[in-house]
Amino acid sequence: MLRRLRFCLPALVILVAVAGVVSAQEASTPAPGSAERRAIADALRAPVEKELKQKVVFKIDHLKVSGEWAFLRGVPQRPGGGKVDYNATPYRRRIEDGVFDDWICALLRKRAGKWQVVKYVIGATDVVYEGWDEEYKAPSAIFN
Numbered sequence: 001m002l003r004r005l006r007f008c009l010p011a012l013v014i015l016v017a018v019a020g021v022v023s024a025q026e027a028s029t030p031a032p033g034s035a036e037r038r039a040i041a042d043a044l045r046a047p048v049e050k051e052l053k054q055k056v057v058f059k060i061d062h063l064k065v066s067g068e069w070a071f072l073r074g075v076p077q078r079p080g081g082g083k084v085d086y087n088a089t090p091y092r093r094r095i096e097d098g099v100f101d102d103w104i105c106a107l108l109r110k111r112a113g114k115w116q117v118v119k120y121v122i123g124a125t126d127v128v129y130e131g132w133d134e135e136y137k138a139p140s141a142i143f144n
Contacts, residue, residue, distance in 0.1 A: 006065050027064040038065065040070050043115035044106050046074060048122070052089050057103065064142040068110040071129070071142040076104050076122065090100035091123050105129050107138060 002132050014078045029035035048056055055078065062073040076084050084102070086092055094100040105128065106120035118136055134142040 010016040025066065025139050025141045026067040027139065027144075030062055030065060035037065036065065040065075040108055040115050043108055044072060044117055044120060045102075047117055047120065051122075052084060052086070054085065056084060057071070057081075060139070061103075064144070066139040067140050069142055070110070071106070071132075071138070072108070073103065073105045073129075075102055097123060099125055101121060101125050107132050107136060109136075109138075110144045 030040070037060075038123070040063065042057065042061070045056060056076045058072070058074045059076040059077055060072060062071070064071050074096050078084060086095055086100075089099055095101075100123040102123065104120060104122045105124070107118045107129065108115045109118050118138075119132065129143060132138060133143060
């Protein structure tokens, strides 16, 4: 009996550790209109409006949260759904050169109960967030 326990105990410890890692990687999508979804969008809105010098809302295509991390992918728009005017922004030249796609991605982290932007990119023509999970130690599940 003792011999069997010595064999089972390490296996149980490994199983619990693996289960903890798997559950830490789970991600969920905050419901449209929820307080958490609004808080995430509002945290991103502040720096984006400052950079673009205009009011924006986000048409969110992907939003996942896991623990203190969130990842958002979508399209910045004017309130009411109109297109953002990029003419007076740093993106104007990229648009003229044909190297701008109208979308945004952002990584946020909740600190002291408030969502804070870790990094965001507007207009990328590739998958700029590839590797953010490793670079920022964010759960990979939020990017899928």
